[in-house]
Amino acid sequence: MNFALRLLLILLVLLTGCQDKPESKSADDLVQVSGQVMVPLEGAYLYIYQKGMDLYGPAITVSKPTDASGRFELALPPGDYIAVARKRQNGEMAGPVLAGDNKSEFIQLHLSGEPRQLTVLAPAKVGDERRLSTTLPEGKTGLTGTIRDAGGHPVEGARVHVYDHVQMSERPKFVSEKTGPDGRYQIFLPKGGTYYLAARDKFGGPPQIGDLYGRYDQGTIEPSAVVVRDGELLKDVDITVTKVW
Amino acid sequence: MVTRRLLHRIVPLAALVLALAGCQDKAPIDPVALENAARAGDAKAMARLADLLGHAENGVNDQVYPKIVALGQEAVPALLRQAASKNAIQREYTLAALGTLRAREAFDALVAALEDTGFERRYIAAWALGQLGDARGVAPLIAALNDDNETVRRYATRSLIKLDRHAVEPMIAALPTATTRAAGYLIRALGDIGDARAVEPLLAQVSGPNRPLVFQALAKLKDRRAEAALIEGLKDADWRSRSFAAMALGPLGSPQSATALEPLLDDPEVVVREWAARSLEMITGKHVRYRDAKGELVLPYSIYH
Numbered sequence: 001m002n003f004a005l006r007l008l009l010i011l012l013v014l015l016t017g018c019q020d021k022p023e024s025k026s027a028d029d030l031v032q033v034s035g036q037v038m039v040p041l042e043g044a045y046l047y048i049y050q051k052g053m054d055l056y057g058p059a060i061t062v063s064k065p066t067d068a069s070g071r072f073e074l075a076l077p078p079g080d081y082i083a084v085a086r087k088r089q090n091g092e093m094a095g096p097v098l099a100g101d102n103k104s105e106f107i108q109l110h111l112s113g114e115p116r117q118l119t120v121l122a123p124a125k126v127g128d129e130r131r132l133s134t135t136l137p138e139g140k141t142g143l144t145g146t147i148r149d150a151g152g153h154p155v156e157g158a159r160v161h162v163y164d165h166v167q168m169s170e171r172p173k174f175v176s177e178k179t180g181p182d183g184r185y186q187i188f189l190p191k192g193g194t195y196y197l198a199a200r201d202k203f204g205g206p207p208q209i210g211d212l213y214g215r216y217d218q219g220t221i222e223p224s225a226v227v228v229r230d231g232e233l234l235k236d237v238d239i240t241v242t243k244v245w
Numbered sequence: 246m247v248t249r250r251l252l253h254r255i256v257p258l259a260a261l262v263l264a265l266a267g268c269q270d271k272a273p274i275d276p277v278a279l280e281n282a283a284r285a286g287d288a289k290a291m292a293r294l295a296d297l298l299g300h301a302e303n304g305v306n307d308q309v310y311p312k313i314v315a316l317g318q319e320a321v322p323a324l325l326r327q328a329a330s331k332n333a334i335q336r337e338y339t340l341a342a343l344g345t346l347r348a349r350e351a352f353d354a355l356v357a358a359l360e361d362t363g364f365e366r367r368y369i370a371a372w373a374l375g376q377l378g379d380a381r382g383v384a385p386l387i388a389a390l391n392d393d394n395e396t397v398r399r400y401a402t403r404s405l406i407k408l409d410r411h412a413v414e415p416m417i418a419a420l421p422t423a424t425t426r427a428a429g430y431l432i433r434a435l436g437d438i439g440d441a442r443a444v445e446p447l448l449a450q451v452s453g454p455n456r457p458l459v460f461q462a463l464a465k466l467k468d469r470r471a472e473a474a475l476i477e478g479l480k481d482a483d484w485r486s487r488s489f490a491a492m493a494l495g496p497l498g499s500p501q502s503a504t505a506l507e508p509l510l511d512d513p514e515v516v517v518r519e520w521a522a523r524s525l526e527m528i529t530g531k532h533v534r535y536r537d538a539k540g541e542l543v544l545p546y547s548i549y550h
Contacts, residue, residue, distance in 0.1 A: 150396050151365045191537075191538065194519070194520075209311060210310070218430065218433050219400065220436070220437050221406060221437045222437075229514070230515065240396045245342075245372070
């Protein structure tokens, strides 16, 4: 027993001695290595723009959300494009990219017929805790009213989008804060003019089935123009939203 | 005595147990399984799926709606059976699905819903009648332009516009005797359809209470027959009428209109000056500046970009 114990101790000492000793170096000799461990980003969208487009407005096409391995797939005709990946924490496809959301740099994309593989880095946006950048400070010119549903009941959590062009196709020029339980909104404008309004419960992108959406109109194809004069706070500009079927 | 005490304790306990048993969850709703079964021809599954359109809890009906629509015409009989449901949410979703599926068999049910003033969300019937594209829908939709609910009136207007040329003659016929409110919607719809048959009937309304709306409608018809009335409208006391007349003259593009618009560049209202400049630009093809609220000469921005 004693013999066995001694043998074990000797082996332990020998084995310890076999270990490589680290070469001692001074701090000046060391090279610092640091970085980030990237994980595939699930639920991001790749937005494709053409040159000359507003790169913060609606894209010509958007991929489906990336899968768990971060993969996306798109088919485009040959040409020059600008691509950008974005993932918003609120899960929406459109709207401002806020701190905490992921976004890539703009990527120049030349497609000449050969399939292309892209590796896109979309780090989380830091700082810039802006809210609705298009919301203006309080002033004298603006609009107030109530957003209601088809039953005439106030709608909470909706915003009014204000456009300065009749097609209402690009980004809204101004966006109100969300309505409270009374459905009331108030939005100030930098100056009087002719405006076109829509109200909705989602921010940006074309309205989807199930969204609440309504334009300020009288049933016509074109929305009704709202004319606001300088210094006028136009009241009772009420908008009805219904589900998009 | 002991038995009574025991009963006093047991009875409430038993009631509680029974109540709790009643509170137990029913079998979980599985819309995907129901959709698959319905697709395989299971009529009960189809009926259950249609029934779920009335279940708003946890957004069940919002999940089921696209599945029903994806099932297509196969879903129509089950939907028709509940088209007059007392459950207003179920009725709204059901009529929406029938409209999306353009189910012509739903015509009578949709008209009944549109005329049912007890059904708060009858706007959906007005919308669905436009989806069907059935010319028989014109008469009930014109009647709905007098509905007390503004959303119903707006959707009826849009549906009449969708029914296009089928709606023109009946709307023209309804215009002279319509209430001021209903006439306003008829004028809007006739303007959007843009049929030349509407020009004279609209001009007959130009001196009525819907004068600014007539100007807007005439702008869309782009018919020279309207030019004299619009030029006259530039002199209206109401600044809205002046701005609509100025707006309408731009697309007509006559030199006579340009001459009439020029004085409006000095109008006291900024928006009238702006529209005069915009329309002058459309007619002449040259940039025209107007004086903004600060007194600076500026170009109007293009609202049609």
